[in-house]
Amino acid sequence: MTTPKIIVLDDDPTGSQTVHSCLLLMQWDVETLRLGLQDDISIFFVLTNTRALSPDNAVKRTREVCQNLKSALAQENINDFLVVSRSDSTLRGHYPLETDVIAEELGSFDAHFLVPAFFEGGRITRDSVHYIVSDGVETPVHETEFAKDSVFGYSYSYLPDYVEEKTQGKIKANEVQRFTLADIRQGIKDRLRQLNNNQCVAVDGETQSDLDQFASDVLAVAQEGKQFLFRSAASILTSLAQLGKQPIPAEEMGKYDATPNPGVVLVGSHVKKSTAQLYALLEEETVTGVEVDVKQLRDDPNNRDKLLTAILQDIKTAYENEQTPVIYTSREELQFETTQARLDFGVEVSSFLMDIVRRLPKNISFLISKGGITSNDVLSDGLQLQSARLLGQILPGCSLVRTPETHPQFPSLPVVLFPGNVGDNQGLVTVYRRLNKHHG
Template sequence: MSKKPKIIVLDDDPTGSQTVHSCLLLMRWDVDTLRTGLQDDSPIFFVLTNTRSLPPESAASVTKEVCHNLKLALKAEEINDFLIVSRSDSTLRGHYPIETDVIAAELGPFDAHFLVPAFFEAGRITRDSIHYLIIDSVPTPVHETEFARDSVFGYHYSYLPKYVEEKTQGRIKADAVERFLLADIRAGSLEKLMKLTGNQCAVVDGETQADLNRFAEDVLSAASLGKRFLFRSAASILTALAALPTQAIAAENMADYVRGGKPGAVIVGSHVKKTTQQLEKLLQADGTVGIEVNVQRLLDESNQSATLLTEILESTQAAHNAGKTPVVYTSRQELSFKDVKTRLDFGEKVSGLLMDIVRGLPSDIGFLISKGGITSNDVLSNGLALTTARLLGQILAGCSMVITPSDHPQFPNLPVVLFPGNVGDADALATVYQRLTKNTE
């Protein structure tokens, strides 16, 4: 087979790198930054677009801009052999088909686009084209979970062909979707892949990483024979496509990167039920101090955010001075809004405050944990104002750790954990904290 294609991931929040390691995450997508990704030795790199936090028109606009600049970067680097992945949520929330439509228009034509939502580290599997979340050891169809009731990205079907029909508003009919079932994948799919044309929509099963590894082998073989494919996927197919060796430093030894053995800081923006359970456990851990951000105060038209910011920064500094790790978390009550735009606008206001908190953290913190996908993206691109970061690997299944560049003006060589909202058991956040603080206790 010819040399492997470069895998370029447009990630709609920064947690899609949660099954790989040693690659670059790009927070900007100007041509020069994209060329940096293309030149890197790793077979895969991520462009963190954060489009899941945006309204549809903005998501389309950002995706178009990335693709336009990517075309220029690929031409400049004389790269013709590449795979594009639109990485999104394993619980089917996100701007589909908007993003894949834009990518196809800008970088196509493609022979097929594949929906591959399986994410094994977090208990998401696909069987007979039905996508499941494993909850308390029971496979539960995703349309029966809280994620399907998302006020922005809700849906009614776990059967992926019907999900496609719903999301494309009937443009792609369920019976027109090609299905790659477990039996097909395990027997070998190359012949079937070679027959796909015209940006055929296809959905892919996966119960174990071995299933997607086998599928990826056939995809790469088909690509080497001239087929052009686009992916809309969760993280597990990326592991298979990149085929990286074991990460260099074990998860339990990630404390080696903590700066000066000092206490760190935790920022919690995610609101899902799992995050709230994990937060409760973390706040019981020795050395943590909970600092609640009452976001309801931001609804007040008077300038509450400045007062709130001052109060929180004073509390975080006091915790740090006492040798403790401040855990800054948004208030847990669910607020209701008159429409989606108002909700997204308020989310931006909350995120703006959280990023002001990040910028105001003591510059000698030992580590930073960011909980929530959109929160993590904002921490990297706004709070820390990074252009690129090197992914060290996973500190816990599904939780990436990156390190800031050594020339960062405020937080050089700072280990930052990107912890998705809906990953891990109730103890997971406390486990990550304990791994990072094992040398400080």
């Protein structure tokens, strides 16, 4: 069975966290999309970063990507493809906006599957209820901090109810089809053949083999001409792409270091887990913390250049002392009068961090970027990449990519994309040690 081309529109750059060897595209003009379609690897990612955008802008960007994709597919004469709208495993994102636009632009899908299971991050779905598993405890996702997100909050872990809430009743809970573990394990080809008219289907998954079985049935029925769309987290991608093991094991990824010098760590995410990981990393003897006080940015925008100069000086001093600078935003959660003001300030902070990235010492050996949106901005804005090759995972759920050897400032630089909510408290320390081992 030939594998169709799997085109992933990723709403932040961490969705490739379960696959390897493929291309990540930071731009989506027709020529760049053709690079992805021509690549030998069956799957590629378009990093749309829509989770950082307002609903209107997310719609606009998704539409632009899909229209360009239509041209690119026609030029490459490709008819056999699957589209995945990859989003957050804790259900935060522009659903159903993105899947609606994809369906409008790319044709008549028979179904869209909600597959939020992400095993590397401890997210499973059983009986259509989505759980986060932490230290062996299963918590329905609506009882976690993610459900209270000021931009993407929600009230239900039972996926049919989540769909009714998010579609504002356009799709009723009782209209959502459910593929339970029992269904998947006994085979769902017949049910897949019955689907039509972009039917919404909630998909269970407790282990990778559940999704392997689901994907195998989906790929078989897609060969018969059914058109399917996915709204999913990362784990289903492993099952669809069938890539096998990555070239270099996680523990040995220090082999990719660009130079024998120290690297740099950038921590933008401020969820609890990121903060715990940051504090653990700051205990390491070979690192120096460099705090970016975001309150100063908010309260005194005119002081921006002065703040930037001071931080760059701290980084230079640490680096000259053979220390790895750990640049992190202050941990206090600031309050804003409106959601838009909060989003706008997020863009402001990110643009400040990217000014830092562009001015880092040229001969650093690696860059670790903590936080989904931060990582996206590092690739597309800080490093200004058109594409990067994903080498694999340095920790479950954490991708290592490398800049092209032709990069004007940081050639062949390994960059770790470390999502905010992934890894245990020692996660950042583990990744740092794997890349920094040449310093003893």
